[in-house]
Amino acid sequence: MTTPAVSCRKITVRFATPSGGAHTVIGDISLDVEDGTFVAIVGPSGCGKSTLLNLVAGLLQPQLGDIAIFGEPLTGINRHAGYLFQQDALLPWRTVLDNVMLGLVFRGVPRDEATQRARQWIARVGLTGFEDRFPHLLSGGMRKRAAIAQSWIVDPRILLMDEPFSALDVQTRQVMETELLDLWQESRRTVLFITHDLEEAIALADRVVVLSAGPAARIKGDYPVALARPRDVAEIRLDPEFVELYRQIWADLRDEVRQSQAQGFR
């Protein structure tokens, strides 16, 4: 067996509460992600999905347990990972072009080469003609495209995505999902995709991991998605195989969502 791209061993995360206690967000999670697979992580809101992603990103350290990236223990920022955030993460004071080339600039790539590669990526995500716009003059979907180009231009081996399309309207969202799959099809990088939308998870991923409601979220279920690729994100939702899989996973997820709602939204 090859070394997994991401390997989490018995991870626990606690936050101190204002009252002086400790709130356990993630309780004893172990998860291996094979290189080149698209893994979706679903769970009720507030269960700690984003926390898990931040751990793999190296933005957060677990109190207990170990994380290894391609077999090497993770210390500090994960240098193999690109991160697509849920919120707007573009630098508002930089134009689209400057934002997209930022990762290359940080790595010391000469400016001419960085500009050229950024222009190629801007074309790939369909933003040609908007290079000199500042982010606030773009639509939500366009900002997301720029963010995709920004995180993928450095060709990270692992792509972390935290509900990247949740703020978009339904149509834009489906377009973005299709484009994401097209891009992914070319590079086949490892993807960890957080979502609370089970349909999105099944349509995109090779594997769906269900997290339980917090506190102390753990892995409730782990399902392979054997649907053929390339997939049509819109059509696949009508596939009988898709529907059956949805039924199975939803049975798992439903209890967690109810439990989380019973605790009140967090």
Next chain:
Amino acid sequence: MRMSRLIDDGTSVAVTSAKPRLSLVTALQILVFVVLVAAWQLGAALGWIDPFFFSRPSDIAAKIGEWLVTGYLWPHLAVTLTEALLAFVIGTVSGVACGLAFARIELLAAVFDPYIRILNALPRVILAPILILWFGLGMASKVALGVTLVFFIVFFNTFQGIREVDPVVRNNARMLQASDRQLLRHVYLPSAMAWIFSSLHTSIGFALVGAVVGEYIGAARGIGYVVAQAQGVFDTTSVFAGLILTSAVVLVIDLGIHRLERHLLRWRPRI
């Protein structure tokens, strides 16, 4: 310290949302000026206002004209402006540098917090005689006084601006593997820029206050010196003329800062 920005934003709203109102506002502003000056002149003429204490607009205008023609004022103005600009630059650079350091190094901020507060609570005008003792009657003492005024304004605003950096944007830059220096240059400084600029509007005025007050207390040249001399012989006309010229100069400099701000902050959405 945020006041000037609030007002600025207010006018920019008026400009973008209702263009025709701009000319009305300008007309009313001119009207207010005319009414005030006319009332002053008339009051002096009718004996309601004693020109000995309050002078009169026509005299002040004549005095300013005389200074401009004879060139009496230029050397003084040059000295005051040099002092103010030096104080402004030194105070701004050191304020930004310290603000950055304090915002990035928790321990530094925690340890020095009470001392910074104490220093800032000092009435700076009281410092003027001591600074003159230390730095002499020349320009240095005026610059020093201006720096003590400018530094804190810029320092507090920079500190706050750095603290307010969007954590998502910061984390994004970190994931893109920005080094600490790159974070500072590409994320922290541009993000704090809006705060820093709002402090610059206030502090250019204070830089000039530092220079003029310093000159007033002890100097041989400068606008403050001119005003102090005039006051010594109860020449209120010259006092007012000095005051008016000083504020006119501040307005011109502030306009320059405003232009620069508009350019550097062009990435911000206009509300």
